[in-house]
Amino acid sequence: MSNSLQSGDFNRTLAANLLFAALEPDLQARLREASPLRVFSDGQFIQYRGDKADGFWLIEEGTVRVGQHLANGEFRAVALLGPGDSYGELALFADTPRVVDGLSRGESRLRFIAGESFLRLLPDYPASMRALLGALSHQLQDTLSLLAGMRRGTNPERMAGLLVNMVGNGHQVSVTQQELGELLGVTRATANAALKMLEDAGLVRRSYGALEIRDVEQLRAYSLA
Numbered sequence: 001m002s003n004s005l006q007s008g009d010f011n012r013t014l015a016a017n018l019l020f021a022a023l024e025p026d027l028q029a030r031l032r033e034a035s036p037l038r039v040f041s042d043g044q045f046i047q048y049r050g051d052k053a054d055g056f057w058l059i060e061e062g063t064v065r066v067g068q069h070l071a072n073g074e075f076r077a078v079a080l081l082g083p084g085d086s087y088g089e090l091a092l093f094a095d096t097p098r099v100v101d102g103l104s105r106g107e108s109r110l111r112f113i114a115g116e117s118f119l120r121l122l123p124d125y126p127a128s129m130r131a132l133l134g135a136l137s138h139q140l141q142d143t144l145s146l147l148a149g150m151r152r153g154t155n156p157e158r159m160a161g162l163l164v165n166m167v168g169n170g171h172q173v174s175v176t177q178q179e180l181g182e183l184l185g186v187t188r189a190t191a192n193a194a195l196k197m198l199e200d201a202g203l204v205r206r207s208y209g210a211l212e213i214r215d216v217e218q219l220r221a222y223s224l225a
Contacts (some may be wrong), residue, residue, distance in 0.1 A: 020058055020086035020113070021132065022135035023128045027121060032058070034112035040104035047088065047102040055115040056088035062108025066100050071206065075103065077182040080166075080175065090117070101140070130199070152188040158184055160223035163204065164216060173211040 002133050020028065037060060040046055046057065049068055057064075061082055067077035078100065081087060122129060153161075162183060164185050181191035195211070198204045203207045203219045205212040213219060221225060 008041055016118075019089045019132055019135050020056075021084060022131040024125050024131075027128050028126045030121060031113050031118060032111060034117050035113050037109050037111055040110065044104045045101065046104060046108075047098055047100075047111065049098050049101050050097040053088060053091035053098055053115070055113050055118070056092050056103065057114055058086045058111045059083055060109045060111060063105040063106060063108075064110070065103045065179070066103050066113075069099055075101070075182070076185070077132050078197075080105070080179065081120050086113070115168060126186065153191055155184070155186060155194040156197040157223050159191065160198060160203065160219050161209065162212060164220045164223055167213045167216060171190060171213050171216070174209060175211065176209055 020031075023031075023055045035058070040062075046064060061083055064081045064085075064087070065075070066079045066081060067075055069075050079087075087102070088098065091188045094158060159180065162180065163173055166175065177191050177195065178188050180195070184191060184193075184194075195204065198219070199206055201222065203214055203222060205214060
């Protein structure tokens with residue numbers, strides 16, 4: 001993911017850079033120029049699980065919820081992504097169908113980077129090919145670390161770890177309690193109870209659709225208790 005994600009009030013759920021940000025600026029510009037902007041409304045599907053992976057998505061504006069619809073119709077988010085983020089590259093490289101659904105959170109604007117164009121241009125940029133390998137390694141390490149942290153400890157500790165990962169270098173996290181529950185795999189009521197404990201401890205302050213992180217390092221220490 002690009003550093004632009006630290007601007008504004010969006011906070012992602014994954015810390016490691018995603019793959020488009022690892023490409024050389026010239027290659028990024030060429031891919032953008034060849035990819036028209038598409039606009040999606042709130043709740044609109046951007047991609048479906050099982051779709052053919054013939055390219056990947058680059059988010060220019062807005063937020064995308066990535067996850068899966070369960071058998072009971074519930075949508076279970078696994079990540080929130082924002083401006084500068086890309087997703088879908090792994091399925092393209094593996095030549096396998098999509099494994100997640102993508103839904104627009106509010107209005108969003110994305111570019112679809114065609115796999116044919118990307119794979120044709122990439123060999124002309126050897127530095128980008130090397131950077132992609134590094135980005136893939138960091139992304140895997142980050143995902144494993146996040147999963148390990150979210151599977152251990154109490155719900156408030158797991159919530160603290162998730163918020164530390166989301167807040168980055170800022171102090172504001174724009175996310176709903178429902179979304180936090182989805183990301184932790186708990187009910188909204190359980191997420192609310194965990195947040196209340198963090199608020200009572202003076203670590204966060206809740207407001208509508210957002211959280212203020214009072215002290216990131218104290219929150220990090222709480223998550224590792």
